[in-house]
Amino acid sequence: MKAPISWLKQYVDIDVDIDTLCRKMVDIGFEIEEVDYLGDKISNIVVGQVVSVEQHPNADRLNCCKVDIGGEVIPIVTNDRHVKEGDKVPVALDDSHTANGMHIKKGKMRGEESFGMFCGGEELGITADMYPDADKEGVLVLQPSAKVGADIRTEVGLDDYVLDFNITSNRQDCNSIYGLAREVAVALGKQCRPLETDFDATSNTETDSLVQVDVRNTDLCQGYLMQGVTDVRIAPSPLWMTSRLAKVGLRGINNLVDITNYVLIEVGQPMHAFDYREIKDKKIVVRCANEGEKLVVLDGKEYTLRSGDLVIADNCRAVGLAGVMGGLDSGIKESTSTVLFESARFARENIRRTSRRLGLRSDSSARFEKGVDGYSPEVGLNRALHLICQLGCGKVTRGRIEKRSETKWNKRITFNKSRIRQLLGISVSDDKVKSILTSLGIQCEIEGKTVTCVAPRWREYDLHRDCDIIEEIIRVYGYDNIVGTLMEKTTITTGGKPEHVKFIDKAKTVLAGMKYNECIFYPFAGKNLYSKSQKDYDTSSNIALINPIAEDLTYMNRQLYHNMLQCISLNHSRKNYLLRLFESGKVYLADQLPLTQLPTEENRICMASTYAGSFDRFKQEVLALLYSYAEDLTLKPSCESWLHPGVSADVFMGEEKVAVLGKVHPEVAENFSFVKDVYIAEIRIDAVASKANKTFRYLPFAKFPSIDRDFALVMKEEVAAQDVVDCFTKLPLCENVKVFDVYRNAQQLGEGNKSIAVTVTFRDRNKTLEDKNIEKQVSSCLKELQEKYGATLR
Amino acid sequence: MQEKITALRTQCIAEIRQCASTAQLQDVKVRYLGKSGQITALLKGMKDVAPEDRPKIGSMVNTLRNELEELLEKKTVEISEQEMKRKLQSERVDVSLKSLDEPLGTLHPITLVTQQIEEILVPLGFKVLEGPEIETDYYSFQALNIPADHPARDMQDTFYITDSILLRPHTSPMQARYMEKHQPPIKIVCPGKVFRSDSDASHSPVFNQIEGLVVDKHLTLCDLKGTLEYVAQNLFNKDTKVRFRPSYFPFTEPSVEVDLSCSNCGGKGCSLCKGTGWIEVLGAGMVNPFVLENCGIDSSKYNGYAFGMGIERIAMIKYGIPDIRLFYENDQRFLKQFKK
Structure with missing residues (x-):
């Protein structure tokens, strides 16, 4: 959530520097991803006033000007021949930087001295949304009120910081300037000024004579407010509004659209404005779409809807996809004369589902997904109508249509005061508790041992019970007050590792003792690798991801050796030829696909060596590991297709096959461009563990000779x-x-x-x-x- | 006779002196002092000596015999010393010569850090547990107070296998699995692989977490801080400090992000901590009573705390590893560096 400091300042006095503000906001739980000083890219540019303009003696297309930059007059040569005496213009002085990356130095142009350069909007990095005429070509002629000699950043609104807050998903209310202003006030110990939401309904038209609203799915639309504006005059918005929108990344369009955007950013309430002419039969119906119903929305594309999607319809057809995007037909146009404002609350889960399924996201859907509270539609609509009046865009209709299925708000949370100490481990005084909660808009009373709180409506998503209130207390009181203790009052328990973890830990130690280096791989791979390491590999029994990030990370491995071969290949390509590597990892074996229950996750160990040089030496190493656990091993020739058919073996512990080992098949070796012979083993360590000798008994030495x-x-x-x-x-x-x-x-x-x-x-x-x-x-x-x-x- | 003795003496002494090996000495010994040696022959020839001379001659022979024996003994020692010296000389090795084979193998840094954390926590009474990597939606989300289509799901980009089966995006499912089957006191720690669908220099689609959970009576946020201080001080150094910042996780309330004072600069500010003196390493909090209740634990009697940290993150800080991808590339030059 981007918030310009200048906008926050409308609601709270910020009298600390930017670093202090950021630190205090982090301390109460608002992480800041980026601090952007808007004037960062430009330096040493001031407001100048042109004193004289003369033709350059040696160049037809240049003028030589004398410019007052506040107490000093300097020469500037310019190619903009429209600049005239008395104009106030931005002057980039000697050793200055412009927003488009130029470094300006003084010098001579065709023999005439120039101490800098006049700037246009491009050099300042601004558009007409931020300053009049800033997108015109050539030098920007400043407003007559500009103060000569002043830093240009102050004049054009670039002397401002935009903070990008990372809002946690429980604080949907802070995805708005006003919500953040409330928290800034808490952080700085200030009062937050109220939003201006008053307006006069001066239209002769009654709202309910314009339209009737029928909300059919009250579970998906818990609140729907509507009020109109007649005598609409579509026009550009004032600069203060477009400038604020520009700072948060929105372009000015026209007064009506800008007001909806402004309210979304400032109050956090998505608004929608319908062109009244397009609402058939004076009827708005909030209903679920018919299966297969089609709708063309503002982006011009047609979407096919399902019965779970909520639409806003008139008597004939859908005119908008509720909370996501308005219909193309019912949007605001130059000719619009009567507008219906919708300010609603839609269920966040449903908006999220619809928006994800259609791949259609908007600022509005993003906001609804996070959750709009029951307080917001009303405040949003009032604020929008206030702005309509303030900007003089039209006349507000009389009366309001309100459809609400929510009960009246009275979220009371009561708990024993001792819970604070029980949970936090420290005490906080009653006065402190009260003042913190009050500053957050939480009504609080402490009587005897009982704390009673009423949460404000904008916190309805995250204040449910005692621990939520206690978190509010400690985040404002300060986590630095928490002093570490080491569970002195809890029960003594016996710690330890389970047998199979100890078993694998031991195997790792044994392998490291045999000079093997441990590797860890991703447990998923793709067809390419599988078929490279095993001819005709069939992925039909692999568990597959629905949403892999890459084709070669699609299937859960059924064997470890694929990754190991890949790794040897990588090491060989980097001239690490002599290798002893092992991995202790899992393979994933489904009883049935698609999965209906969790698959078997089997621990395995894969060993690989280019040191061994012979099957026999490698076999000794593999068996050395296995003999640490069991004696009853037999080896039989293996038929694994990825191993050399004459130099590979299956290892049996009793009847159970517990390992395969051998030299990599020459074809596979070629696929991976191995430089050295590779010996590799895959060991089913869980099977070994389950059969391992766990008890030992001493056997006396034989008394008789052999x-x-x-x-x-x-x-x-x-x-x-x-x-x-x-x-x-x-x-x-x-x-x-x-x-x-x-x-x-x-x-x-x-x-x-x-x-x-x-x-x-x-x-x-x-x-x-x-x-x-x-x-x-x-x-x-x-x-x-x-x-x-x-x-x-x- | 006397001359004979003197001559024999001179001859024998000369021969002894010439000996260069124990074998030659043995030969001399046999020839002079052996059963049929020349000195022995002298003694045997005593019967031919005049009886009055016998004591004198006898004494002379015996003196000579003793003298020669002593000389031989001395020479034997001398020679064997020389021989030993030569042997030792010839067997000398250049100890500075490097062995051609590798030293011991190594464990992966992820294993090292995991084992270190386990070793710190086990003596505090924590049981180590492992859970399934392929998990149900229920244990990964719903049991942890994250219902379907809840905005908190955006915190993890999850890999799905079916609608209800997925790759666990965190090690937290084990919290719910364990609490369903066990009543407090609970002290567990669960290490393992977790999966999220993003990938760049600081994000890997696969990484490792270690999750701690304690549920008991009289357990507080101070205990959480104390435990994390204990872990951090043992993992890094005894001066390491722990800082809590407010945050949000659906399964804890209060929730905190935990920073450690930078082990690189000791909190003064350096490039590792981006000048702040602190490094964010884990998330933690007091277990949300909804989660306790979901798992059948009485939240009016028991509190819980939980923490989860990224193993790679800790290894990167501890060993100065700049890029998370190095962990999964397994270049031997990387692996060999982690000697315990």
């Missing part, structure tokens, strides 16, 4: 080492099986064969083992290996 036996077995390449290991592991006395060599030599072993060498440790925990105890087991195992896998002893 026997180690080495076997070298020749078999086909396709046989997995794990199959060989499993064969030995299941022997009753087998304690451990370790593969210590894999040997390939086509000449010795035959094409397509390999030799796997294992050390098998046998032990009986109850007695010393002898060779003969294991021979039978070994030979049956070797037989099984031969039969199942064609493996023979080398």
Whole structure:
């Protein structure tokens, strides 16, 4: 909400500098986004009076002037040959700046000295809304009243600040100059002067002879006031009005339209003016639109309405979209002679819905969305009619049509005085409470322990109960009075982290210990990335956003590795080739789409390394993490399409697949322009956590010695080492099986064969083992290996 | 005999002196003093010495033996010392040489700050909780006193999945979820990702918040300030000050914006705090009784306070990170800097 200081000053005496004012407003809850000094862009420009004008001796198109700039006469050469003796003009002196970015210095023009330059409206950054004739070409001839030598900013209204307040959504009443003036008065401890709202209804016409109003949806339109103006004279508005509107960013149009804008800004009440000629059958109906009803509004576009949209109609058709925009036909025109002013209160939720659905916003809809209170339509209409009279735009009709469904305002809030201390932790004296609340327009009485307040109507959206009143007290009393205490009177509770958070924290620490650096990614991505990292990726089971900010941020991830691949690619492109990265994040798995209930959010860890250099080393790192939690792991070749089919594995914990790991598929690696081999793993850490060993027991050392036996077995390449290991592991006395060599030599072993060498440790925990105890087991195992896998002893 | 002894002595001493290794010494020892060594042979040859000379010769041999043993011992020590010295010399490393591999890995600054705040609050009795990131409209808004089409919804630009399911725009839904199931005393802290549909140098569509909620008897706004001072002083430094400014959130009343005295300049004013000496870091307030009542808590008995802060914002201040996008780019040169 933009508020020029000069406008606020009409209602409250501001006798502090701008910084103090801003600080005091922030202290009572009004954040200021921008402080704009209107004269900021110009400097060293004064009012001068032309003393003499002579033809330039060396240039046909230039004049040499002598100008009085207040006690001093200086030479100025100008190309505006209309400037004449006695004119008062803006003079940019030596070393001055203009609004359009010029830096003026004194110098010679065709041999004649010029100590500066005359300025037009453009150089001053003003339009005719701010000063007469300011949009004409050439030098601006100032009003005769201009004071010679004075700073031009004072003369043309640029010596003013515009404060841009960030109004919180509970303070709809402060989206107006007058609402802010009330708060400025509180901040400075001043009185706020009343709005001038008196007017004389001098027309002979009775309002209800012009029109009948029928409000059919009283829930969507809680108040509808109407009064007319006859004998309308459409004309430009006076400068004081257009100048104020210009400072808040509105252009002057004509007196009638400007008055509605002025009231919107000053009082916060959106007004609408109908051309009476366009209201058929003297009838205004406030009703819901018919489904599919069409309306062309002031912006010239046609909109198709739904039954939830509220319209203002006459007996035949809609003439305006209530609270959003008037119809094109019923707008004010040069020829308008009778006007009907509408000042209404529409339900904010409904305006918001209609405006968003149609993508049609206006100053009026923006204001209604924030909420108009029950006090505002009447004040707004009175103020508008006052201005009609003040500006002499026409004659106000007699009587007023008022349709109200709201009950009379009497918002009484009663509470025990001790609540103040209970909530704030400090005491505020009765006198202070009273004076603060009174300054805010809240009637307040304290009797014994009971505080009784009546909230003013303009605060109906945010003052409901004791805590709201207490907030008013403390924001004015000052939050600096709150002294920190550390919950000395509350109950002792036990803090801590839940198991799964501790589990993931531990995993992160383990990974950092293995030299991995943690990354965090957005949990959504797009088709581009998905198909880059996985051929034929299908997004049909991804949860999709309705309103993504970009196409590549549309789907909630079902895997973490997509982002990780992207990140490696980025790092490689920046010459960070050697990487060990991990992410601990969530994937989002829907049971059913579209979602009818919340999806599963599963915690995962993605690890990636370009250091590892071999599958085996990377596998060791992944398993090192997993073995921190469990021992029962098996690896089987993986069929994930994004991984190298021969260098990837699924990891099972019991029956459940808990991880995949491997080398990135060469095609995928090419898509991402990887410079180094990338090994990557995605771990379902929640699944690991749920199966992790949570209890440990000490196992005594074995008392009896073990026997180690080495076997070298020749078999086909396709046989997995794990199959060989499993064969030995299941022997009753087998304690451990370790593969210590894999040997390939086509000449010795035959094409397509390999030799796997294992050390098998046998032990009986109850007695010393002898060779003969294991021979039978070994030979049956070797037989099984031969039969199942064609493996023979080398 | 005597000459023989003297000659042997001279010869043996010379040999000992020449020894350069323990192996050579051992060799000398065996040759002279071993079972079939020359000195031993002398003793064995005593039977050939005249009986009257035997004590004298015997004593001479024994003296020699002792002398040589002592010499050998001395030389052994000397040589092993030299050998150890050589060994140590040869094994010397250049300790200044940098290791080729990386030092320990690092945790992301968002994780670091989150964990630090948790570690500050847990000892005060706060339970850490995590809630769903994909949330219902009810818990994100309605339960928090933000009805449909309420202007306060403009405070967050929310990502929607369906009409009633969305990406949570703040961590506050956990307040309602927890209060529905638990009666006071409540002390919880909820960290996590949140989502808003805007993006520029200071806004990311994804960022992290940490939410604190306490509901109990005898809880006041002073306690809120005290808790935040405690957090700020532990997170930044013990001189950090907390300032409240009035604000508005639908789920708290009174509501405040919380500024911390600038940790960079100590409140004198610098570029980080834009010369004000204060940095806005979080929003907080006393839980609106509507919210307590919505969740089945008796607002006439209990007060609550709640606060929510942006993790990235704190990390940016604490570590001097200029752009929020750096957090999500994950350039390794960025990540490696956050050694705990």
